[in-house]
Amino acid sequence: MDTFVQQLINGLTIGAIYALIALGYTMVYGILRLINFAHGDIYMVGAFVGYFLSFQLGFAAGPSLVGLSVVLVGSMIAAALVGMAIERFAYRPIRKYARMTTLITAIGVSLLIENLFVAKLGAAPRAFPQLLREQSYTLFGNAAISKSQILIFAVSVLLTLLLQWVIFKTKVGTAMRAVSFNLNSAKLMGINTDFIISFTFALGSALAAAAGVLTAQYNPQIDPLMGIITGLKAFVAAVLGGIGNIPGAVLGGLLIGIAETFVVGYGQNVGVPTTFRDAVAFAILILVLLFRPTGLLGSTVQEKV
Amino acid sequence: MPTLVKRLAAALIIVLLLIAMNQYMSEAGLFGFGVPPYYARLIVLAGINVILAVSLNLITGFTGQFSIGHAGFMAVGAYSSAYLTVYYAQTWEHSLAGMLGATLAHILIFLLAILVGSIVAALAGLIVGIPSLRLRGDYLAIVTLGFAEIIRIVILNIDKVGGATGFTVPGYTNFLWVGAFVVITIVIVYNIVHSDVGRALVSIREDELAAEAMGINTTRYKVLAFVISSALAGMAGVLFGHYTSFLSTNDFQFIRSFEIIIMIVLGGMGSLTGAVLGAIIITFLPELLRTLGPRLESLLSSIIGANNIPASVHTFLIQLANYRLVIFAALLILIMLTRPQGILGTREFSLSWLKRARRRPEGDKPVGESGVSIAEQGPPSAIDHTKEVENR
Numbered sequence: 001m002d003t004f005v006q007q008l009i010n011g012l013t014i015g016a017i018y019a020l021i022a023l024g025y026t027m028v029y030g031i032l033r034l035i036n037f038a039h040g041d042i043y044m045v046g047a048f049v050g051y052f053l054s055f056q057l058g059f060a061a062g063p064s065l066v067g068l069s070v071v072l073v074g075s076m077i078a079a080a081l082v083g084m085a086i087e088r089f090a091y092r093p094i095r096k097y098a099r100m101t102t103l104i105t106a107i108g109v110s111l112l113i114e115n116l117f118v119a120k121l122g123a124a125p126r127a128f129p130q131l132l133r134e135q136s137y138t139l140f141g142n143a144a145i146s147k148s149q150i151l152i153f154a155v156s157v158l159l160t161l162l163l164q165w166v167i168f169k170t171k172v173g174t175a176m177r178a179v180s181f182n183l184n185s186a187k188l189m190g191i192n193t194d195f196i197i198s199f200t201f202a203l204g205s206a207l208a209a210a211a212g213v214l215t216a217q218y219n220p221q222i223d224p225l226m227g228i229i230t231g232l233k234a235f236v237a238a239v240l241g242g243i244g245n246i247p248g249a250v251l252g253g254l255l256i257g258i259a260e261t262f263v264v265g266y267g268q269n270v271g272v273p274t275t276f277r278d279a280v281a282f283a284i285l286i287l288v289l290l291f292r293p294t295g296l297l298g299s300t301v302q303e304k305v
Numbered sequence: 306m307p308t309l310v311k312r313l314a315a316a317l318i319i320v321l322l323l324i325a326m327n328q329y330m331s332e333a334g335l336f337g338f339g340v341p342p343y344y345a346r347l348i349v350l351a352g353i354n355v356i357l358a359v360s361l362n363l364i365t366g367f368t369g370q371f372s373i374g375h376a377g378f379m380a381v382g383a384y385s386s387a388y389l390t391v392y393y394a395q396t397w398e399h400s401l402a403g404m405l406g407a408t409l410a411h412i413l414i415f416l417l418a419i420l421v422g423s424i425v426a427a428l429a430g431l432i433v434g435i436p437s438l439r440l441r442g443d444y445l446a447i448v449t450l451g452f453a454e455i456i457r458i459v460i461l462n463i464d465k466v467g468g469a470t471g472f473t474v475p476g477y478t479n480f481l482w483v484g485a486f487v488v489i490t491i492v493i494v495y496n497i498v499h500s501d502v503g504r505a506l507v508s509i510r511e512d513e514l515a516a517e518a519m520g521i522n523t524t525r526y527k528v529l530a531f532v533i534s535s536a537l538a539g540m541a542g543v544l545f546g547h548y549t550s551f552l553s554t555n556d557f558q559f560i561r562s563f564e565i566i567i568m569i570v571l572g573g574m575g576s577l578t579g580a581v582l583g584a585i586i587i588t589f590l591p592e593l594l595r596t597l598g599p600r601l602e603s604l605l606s607s608i609i610g611a612n613n614i615p616a617s618v619h620t621f622l623i624q625l626a627n628y629r630l631v632i633f634a635a636l637l638i639l640i641m642l643t644r645p646q647g648i649l650g651t652r653e654f655s656l657s658w659l660k661r662a663r664r665r666p667e668g669d670k671p672v673g674e675s676g677v678s679i680a681e682q683g684p685p686s687a688i689d690h691t692k693e694v695e696n697r
Contacts, residue, residue, distance in 0.1 A: 035443060093642050099442070100371070101645040105568045105638055107563050112634035118629045232450075232559070239447050277467075279458040282451030286437075289448055293440050 005143040007265040008258065013149045015257020016156040019110065020211035021234035021289040022241070022249035023163060030096065030244035031200050038086055038109040039132035039208055040231015042079050045113065047222045048073040048121070051128055060129035068131040072155070072213050077205040083111025083205025084198050091196070125223040128216035130303025149219045155214055159207055160250060166203070167246065176200060180244065206234050229278065233260075236281045238286055242298025252297060256281045318490055329479040345480065347592060352483035352586035353545050356490045357578060358568040360537030363494050365566070366574040367503065368530045369510030370438065371446040376561035377453025380554070381429045381547035382539025384466050386422035387474040390547065393416065393584035394475070417479045419486070419543045425541020427532050429456065430590050435529035437525060441513075450559055461554045471553040478548035486544060489535050495577060497533065506530055510575070571640060573647030578654040583647070592631050 021043050027034045038149060049072045054060040059067030090109050094102050128140050132151060136144045167173040178186040179196045187193045215230075237256045241248025263272060263280045330345040362373050394414050401410035437448045466472045480633070497503050505526045508516040512697055517523050546552045564587060572583025602622045625632075640648075 029443075035446075090638055090642075094645055097645040100365075100566075100570050100574060103642050104567055105641045108634050108641065109565065112631060112638065115628075115630035115634055125461075143586065180439055228560075236451070239618065243443070273462050275462055275639040278459060279455045282454050284449055286451050286455075287446060288442060290436050293444060 003143075003265065005140050007261050009139075009143060009145050009149060011258035011261035012254060013152050013257070015254035015258060016152050017211045017215050017218075017230070017253075018216075018234045018237045018257050019250040019253025020156050020207045021158065021231060022238040022253045023160070023246065024208050025205050025235050025238040026241070026243055026246060026249040027176075027200050029238070031176065031183070032091070032092065032195055033099070034103075035106060035235065036091075036201075036204075037103070037106040037231070037235075038113060039204065040227035040234065041110050041113040042083055042205045042227070043208040043212045043215075043231060043234075044117070044222070044224060044227035045082055046075045046205075047080040047128070047216045047226065048210030048212075048224075049078040049209065050216060051126060053223060054129045054131060059131060063130055063133040065132075068151075068217075071131060077210045079205040079212075080202035083201040084210075087198055087201040088146065092197075095217030114224055114228070121224060123224060127253040128220040128222050130217070130220065132217055146218075148214075152214045152218060155210060159210060163203065163207070163246065172196070172199060195240045206283060233281045234280075236285050240281075240285050240295055242295030245297045245299075248295060248297035256272070256284065257282055279294050320485075323481055323484040326484060327479060330480045349478070349480055349483050349548055350545075351585050351588040352480070352487045352540050353548070353590050354565070355487050355570060355581050356483075356541040356544070357538055358572070358580040358593040359490050359494050359563045360534045360541070361565050362507075362526045362569045362577065362580040363497065364530045364534040366509060366569055366576070366580065367498055369513075370507040370527055370531070371442060371643040372449040372531070372534075373446050373559065373562045373566055374433070374451075374453030374456075375534075375559040375565045376559065377433075377449075377456040378429055378535035378538040379406070379488075379542035379545065379561070380453075380456055380460060380557035381535075382426040383552055384460055384472070384542075385425040385539075386543040387546050387552055389470070389471055390418050390475055390477070391419050400639030413475075415482070418477075418547070419540055422543035423536040423540045427536035427543065429539075430532045430535025430583040431528065433535075434528045438495055438527045438531065444660035450562065453557075453562055454559060456553050457557050458556075459498060459522075467552065469537070469554075471551055473666075474546050474550055474552055476547060477612075478544045483548070485542060485545055490540070490576065491581070493537070498577065502526065502529070507520070507575075516599060562654075567637065570647055571637070573649035573651060573652040576647070576649045576653055579647055579649035579652075582649065582654070590636070591629060593624055594632050595630035597632075598622040599627070601625070610668030 001047075008273045016060070016212045021039065022038050024042070025036060028034055041140070053074045054067065056072065057067070059071060086109055090105055093107055133149055135147045137150075139145050165173075167176060175186065175196050178189065178191055179193050183193055186196075193213065212222075231272075233256060234253065237252035238249045240255065241250070241252030243249075258275050259280050262278050264274045267274060267276060268284070292298070334568075357375060357379065361372065363441035364370050364372050398410050398414045401413060405413070431546045433449065433452045437445055438451070440448055461469055462468060498506070505516070505521045508519065508521060509523050509526060513523055515576045545556075549556075565605075568587045570583070571586060572581070573579030599622070602614065602619070605618070614639065
């Protein structure tokens with residue numbers, strides 16, 4: 001029982017990270033029908049901006065809550081700018097072209113960011129400075145929860161609630177929903193769709209950067225290729241929940257995080273090697289899509305002639 | 306001249322050409338001329354990439370089903386055939402050699418390995434295809450990607466084929482094998498595309514609902530295209546594994562599937578020659594970029610003299626090799642921005658272009674829903690002609 005609770009906590013931690021990244025995938029897809037493959041790399045960029053910020057501003061010297069908040073917010077802002085730049089220069093010119101073209105462009109942007117970072121910084125992992133005094137609290141007997149895990153839960157819940165508020169309670173959020181409903185009609189209603197799309201990229205990128213800094217606190221090793229697999233799994237989480245659906249992305253992220261941890265924790269009891277950790281996300285996705293072709297919470301779209 | 310004679314003559318010429326090229330690219334060389342091993346290797350890999358791109362084009366370019374799991378089928382072909390050649394081939398070859406002679410026995414065994422690799426990959430394609438082809442667009446894409454990753458991780462856990470340490474495989478493949486199967490693949494795909502099956506596939510791409518309404522069994526054709534495509538990918542996998550002599554699951558990560566997609570989009574989706582072109586470009590471009598810096602420097606020094614090159618320019622050119630993949634990615638984005646339909650679009654490269662270009666200027670052509678010109682699908686097949694005659 002204790003190990004079960006422990007696995008659940010660890011799974012939810014990873015799941016919360018996936019959920020934060022998945023939100024960006026799902027928002028961009030909801031508005032542009034574009035799989036933004038560069039999104040996983042934004043997560044990496046966020047972690048690296050956090051790394052350099054903590055050294056430049058002198059927060060790497062010792063743990064402090066102020067330092068953590070400044071680094072977190074700083075990297076979110078930087079990533080938002082990067083996301084907006086990618087949208088402006090790579091995606092906007094090809095928005096009206098075939099889906100395949102936009103997809104290849106997204107892959108190109110992803111390769112560009114990864115290779116640029118590898119060429120500039122080298123592929124070797126770097127140790128992220130500790131900004132939080134690590135401490136464990138005991139829960140339910142033997143299960144433990146660390147401070148960085150609490151931080152991940154708190155920040156991701158806060159950001160998700162904030163996102164809900166932006167989307168459902170603000171004017172710009174209403175415009176975002178209108179654009180995702182129908183881009184051309186929204187344009188006819190006088191919505192500045194270019195600004196809304198740009199804003200969506202900024203929001204999604206900021207969330208990914210937050211995920212990057214938070215992961216770096218939990219597992220303090222960052223490298224330029226860390227976004228590939230994590231990004232892919234987050235995308236799977238978004239599809240699993242029903243792509244374009246915000247609660248779906250969170251649900252999908254948490255599910256995949258828990259499933260992965262359980263495969264590592266309990267898989268060997270039923271003959272599943274721990275290396276299947278990376279396959280379980282896809283296996284769940286395939287099973288779910290076979291029965292619900294638009295994901296867990298996605299709405300079915302009737303095709304009309 | 307009757308068609309059959311023409312075709313036989315063409316086949317003969319191709320075979321002779323391949324044998325000559327094979328000799329040219331081997332270490333011995335042809336009449337004293339040879340290709341350095343580095344380029345010979347690149348050419349063989351380009352050939353394997355051509356097979357992969359042409360086969361993916363059948364499912365993605367012509368049928369419009371978005372698959373990013375091609376590396377998975379390639380892996381299935383590579384590993385299943387390698388299992389055969391590593392554990393059984395030597396004893397079989399030995400016993401066959403007594404009856405048929407060593408060369409023929411070797412050829413037969415490798416043919417068998419290629420056949421087994423293709424069939425197992427086709428089976429994998431069938432297993433993946435039947436459930437996933439219910440899905441559309443991006444959902445299909447992510448499921449094919451998922452299957453490919455699952456295949457890779459399953460292989461990673463089979464100790465009999467090396468698992469995580471890799472699998473050493475006999476190096477049977479040479480240029481002749483690859484060249485022959487490139488030709489065979491192109492002939493197969495060309496014939497499919499220019500048959501009634503091909504028409505059905507293109508109609509599914511243009512509008513699946515309309516195709517179904519016209520009485521085309523879309524599921525059957527989609528699965529068919531998927532299975533053929535994966536069989537050819539498996540074949541490429543066999544050739545690849547027996548060329549590099551070493552299989553590692555890292556060679557079949559999803560980035561490999563992306564690479565194949567990039568080839569066909571770059572060349573022009575729905576164009577056979579485009580896929581060939583794209584595969585060749587994607588194989589050679591990163592390697593060309595590797596030597597870009599030194600080449601530019603020697604060019605510069607021949608213009609202004611070696612001593613006049615500023616130190617900063619010199620260091621920049623030296624470092625350019627590190628940035629080759631960055632330049633590659635930037636070029637890819639640039640091509641997509643300036644020519645989104647790929648280099649050839651859906652057109653096929655042919656010599657008659659030169660003639661036509663003289664006769665008439667570029668006119669308006671009917672355009673299908675996906676922005677793809679229907680009129681540019683090449684000449685209608687013979688079958689369509691007879692149907693038209695019957696209808697009259």
